[in-house]
Amino acid sequence: MILVFTDFGPAGPYVGQMHLVLRRLAPEVPVVDLQHDAPAFRPDLAGYLLAAHLDWTEPGDVVLAVVDPGVGSARAPLAVRCDGIWLVGPDNGLFEPALRRARRLETFAIAWRPERLSASFHGRDLFAPVAARLARGDRSTLGPGAPTRFPELPDDMAAIVYLDPYGNAVTGLRAAALAPGATLRVGDRPLPRARTFADVPPGACFVYENSSGLLEIAANRARAADLLGLRLGDPVAIVTPDC
Amino acid sequence: MILVFTDFGPAGPYVGQMHLVLRRLAPEVPVVDLQHDAPAFRPDLAGYLLAAHLDWTEPGDVVLAVVDPGVGSARAPLAVRCDGIWLVGPDNGLFEPALRRARRLETFAIAWRPERLSASFHGRDLFAPVAARLARGDRSTLGPGAPTRFPELPDDMAAIVYLDPYGNAVTGLRAAALAPGATLRVGDRPLPRARTFADVPPGACFVYENSSGLLEIAANRARAADLLGLRLGDPVAIVTPDC
Amino acid sequence: MILVFTDFGPAGPYVGQMHLVLRRLAPEVPVVDLQHDAPAFRPDLAGYLLAAHLDWTEPGDVVLAVVDPGVGSARAPLAVRCDGIWLVGPDNGLFEPALRRARRLETFAIAWRPERLSASFHGRDLFAPVAARLARGDRSTLGPGAPTRFPELPDDMAAIVYLDPYGNAVTGLRAAALAPGATLRVGDRPLPRARTFADVPPGACFVYENSSGLLEIAANRARAADLLGLRLGDPVAIVTPDC
Numbered sequence: 116m117i118l119v120f121t122d123f124g125p126a127g128p129y130v131g132q133m134h135l136v137l138r139r140l141a142p143e144v145p146v147v148d149l150q151h152d153a154p155a156f157r158p159d160l161a162g163y164l165l166a167a168h169l170d171w172t173e174p175g176d177v178v179l180a181v182v183d184p185g186v187g188s189a190r191a192p193l194a195v196r197c198d199g200i201w202l203v204g205p206d207n208g209l210f211e212p213a214l215r216r217a218r219r220l221e222t223f224a225i226a227w228r229p230e231r232l233s234a235s236f237h238g239r240d241l242f243a244p245v246a247a248r249l250a251r252g253d254r255s256t257l258g259p260g261a262p263t264r265f266p267e268l269p270d271d272m273a274a275i276v277y278l279d280p281y282g283n284a285v286t287g288l289r290a291a292a293l294a295p296g297a298t299l300r301v302g303d304r305p306l307p308r309a310r311t312f313a314d315v316p317p318g319a320c321f322v323y324e325n326s327s328g329l330l331e332i333a334a335n336r337a338r339a340a341d342l343l344g345l346r347l348g349d350p351v352a353i354v355t356p357d358c
Numbered sequence: 359m360i361l362v363f364t365d366f367g368p369a370g371p372y373v374g375q376m377h378l379v380l381r382r383l384a385p386e387v388p389v390v391d392l393q394h395d396a397p398a399f400r401p402d403l404a405g406y407l408l409a410a411h412l413d414w415t416e417p418g419d420v421v422l423a424v425v426d427p428g429v430g431s432a433r434a435p436l437a438v439r440c441d442g443i444w445l446v447g448p449d450n451g452l453f454e455p456a457l458r459r460a461r462r463l464e465t466f467a468i469a470w471r472p473e474r475l476s477a478s479f480h481g482r483d484l485f486a487p488v489a490a491r492l493a494r495g496d497r498s499t500l501g502p503g504a505p506t507r508f509p510e511l512p513d514d515m516a517a518i519v520y521l522d523p524y525g526n527a528v529t530g531l532r533a534a535a536l537a538p539g540a541t542l543r544v545g546d547r548p549l550p551r552a553r554t555f556a557d558v559p560p561g562a563c564f565v566y567e568n569s570s571g572l573l574e575i576a577a578n579r580a581r582a583a584d585l586l587g588l589r590l591g592d593p594v595a596i597v598t599p600d601c
Numbered sequence: 602m603i604l605v606f607t608d609f610g611p612a613g614p615y616v617g618q619m620h621l622v623l624r625r626l627a628p629e630v631p632v633v634d635l636q637h638d639a640p641a642f643r644p645d646l647a648g649y650l651l652a653a654h655l656d657w658t659e660p661g662d663v664v665l666a667v668v669d670p671g672v673g674s675a676r677a678p679l680a681v682r683c684d685g686i687w688l689v690g691p692d693n694g695l696f697e698p699a700l701r702r703a704r705r706l707e708t709f710a711i712a713w714r715p716e717r718l719s720a721s722f723h724g725r726d727l728f729a730p731v732a733a734r735l736a737r738g739d740r741s742t743l744g745p746g747a748p749t750r751f752p753e754l755p756d757d758m759a760a761i762v763y764l765d766p767y768g769n770a771v772t773g774l775r776a777a778a779l780a781p782g783a784t785l786r787v788g789d790r791p792l793p794r795a796r797t798f799a800d801v802p803p804g805a806c807f808v809y810e811n812s813s814g815l816l817e818i819a820a821n822r823a824r825a826a827d828l829l830g831l832r833l834g835d836p837v838a839i840v841t842p843d844c
Binding site for chain 3: 123124125126127128130131132134135138139142155156184185186187188233234235236239240
């Protein structure tokens with residue numbers, strides 16, 4: 116299966132053009148759009164969202180991920196195999212959280228270049244053809260190499276990495292980061308922890324483990340991001356009882 | 359075929375995560391997204407839109423519908439067969455118009471529960487797996503039971519149940535509800551009936567039978583909802599000549 | 602393969618209803634959504650976008666394109682074969698740029714009419730069934746005829762034909778229209794030509810050949826359309842050195 120993750124947004128021709136390439140080169144492989152509203156131009160934030168999706172992948176899957184502000188510049192293309200799952204996209208930190216969490220890593224470089232490589236759309240011209248071939252078991256586009264590593268990125272990101280269509284604010288923190296007794300704060304405000312929306316009064320803000328395993332700031336029947344004035348990249352803090 | 363209907367919106371990861379489950383569990387069954395902009399958190403309105411889609415279904419189809427403000431609370435999951443078509447989703451009134459119109463009804467309860475059930479996303483964790491199995495002819499997730507009925511909901515809904523991207527305002531009234539000689543009113547304003555957009559002058563508002571068989575308030579080359587100040591849930595009235 | 606191109610937008614039930622028809626009538630043919638945010642109600646602009654997509658088609662493909670402000674009026678339906686590729690949609694100028702550029706043209710009329718033809722949605726009721734049948738090699742819906750021609754439309758359109766989700770402004774000019782030494786102007790403002798985003802300073806506007814082969818006005822890490830106040834249909838001009 117090929118799973119697609121981008122910041123291209125719900126409109127525009129770009130997702131369709133990638134699908135067209137995938138269908139031509141791997142007609143028998145199912146393609147699923149994971150999401151196309153990853154944080155635009157922010158591979159540093161998008162990587163934590165992407166890593167959470169990997170819980171739902173299986174060996175043999177190919178994840179084609181494109182959040183690529185440096186397209187057309189010197190950043191390299193990347194293909195890597197994490198615990199049996201192929202990851203294909205720009206070598207710009209987008210895959211660092213996934214690489215960090217992998218138990219078994221097989222590294223490569225993408226040696227192949229297409230005849231027709233546009234300056235602005237490597238997703239269609241380079242990453243999609245590589246992903247399609249890997250999904251069919253064809254590694255001919257690969258050579259020896261390894262991804263750039265980004266040691267400055269944390270294991271979990273204490274910041275808002277995604278605002279969903281309902282106004283929920285997803286953090287880059289896995290649920291286990293909030294130990295029993297500890298509290299998540301945005302600005303000066305501590306947020307109560309709950310299991311789900313129905314457990315707090317209408318309009319109340321809270322933090323919970325969302326369906327992807329990440330800590331998410333939400334409000335019952337209201338838009339938490341609007342109530343709290345949260346924006347993409349805003350920091351959050353975990354405060355332990357002894358502080 | 360599996361037909362998907364939700365209020366998740368065009369963006370976000372939720373539709374993709376449901377597709378991923380459907381593809382894993384029923385790879386040979388085609389999946390079509392009917393629409394993902396059903397009235398958010400309003401199963402009472404969304405049900406009339408959903409029922410209109412059923413005109414285009416065929417026996418054996420599975421309709422997976424999720425408009426689920428009570429997710430994580432006590433509302434039950436539902437699977438029911440209406441005239442040979444499976445309906446799967448929350449038992450919150452979303453299916454009442456479909457149940458009301460069915461000629462032949464087979465009722466069940468969903469007895470199966472997944473190992474991994476998130477508090478906020480039963481669409482992915484519970485409804486999609488049940489839908490995928492039913493699409494393959496596997497009823498092992500079902501047990502005896504019956505859906506809750508919502509007698510307070512009308513047969514046709516005299517209100518705006520959907521605002522489409524062009525600013526057309528779809529009512530929950532089937533076209534036959536407007537007898538010859540009768541008039542549809544919004545507020546104090548009666549609307550002329552026409553066959554289609556080209557039959558009225560540019561900018562004029564009118565009511566017509568839309569392509570789903572529902573009465574829809576539209577304007578030729580203009581946004582009727584904006585011209586008339588219409589919002590989701592606003593009432594409309596049918597006025598007969600003797601009134 | 603069936604490629605779908607419309608102005609229906611990312612939301613709403615209309616794309617899904619067309620997919621449902623395609624899946625029923627041609628279950629074995631892959632369907633790819635090229636884009637659904639073509640310029641609304643502007644076949645005269647959308648045609649130049651559509652023609653650029655054809656570079657990525659192959660003989661046997663069916664392009665189902667619907668930008669159809671005149672639906673329900675007298676405009677005819679159209680099916681035509683350009684260099685082995687089927688084009689199906691309204692006969693309103695949307696296909697004129699494609700017809701103009703074709704080397705080999707086979708013309709027809711659509712003789713078939715569905716039993717159930719809504720006044721407002723020929724995309725689902727008429728064009729999709731014809732496209733599905735053509736994709737399976739079935740020409741039974743066709744008769745003798747030819748499309749209307751639109752000699753008033755230029756070979757290349759010196760205007761903004763699309764604003765993409767990133768605020769890039771795509772013109773209807775193929776890259777070759779801007780000869781070496783010539784300059785593209787919007788209003789009084791000449792724009793420098795660059796290869797891609799990374800080649801100009803952050804915030805700077807430029808023109809480049811986009812990934813579809815069209816001249817596009819963009820800005821590095823900014824929204825060119827906002828910076829320059831560009832709207833759909835705005836004219837651009839090519840100024841040669843001797844002017």
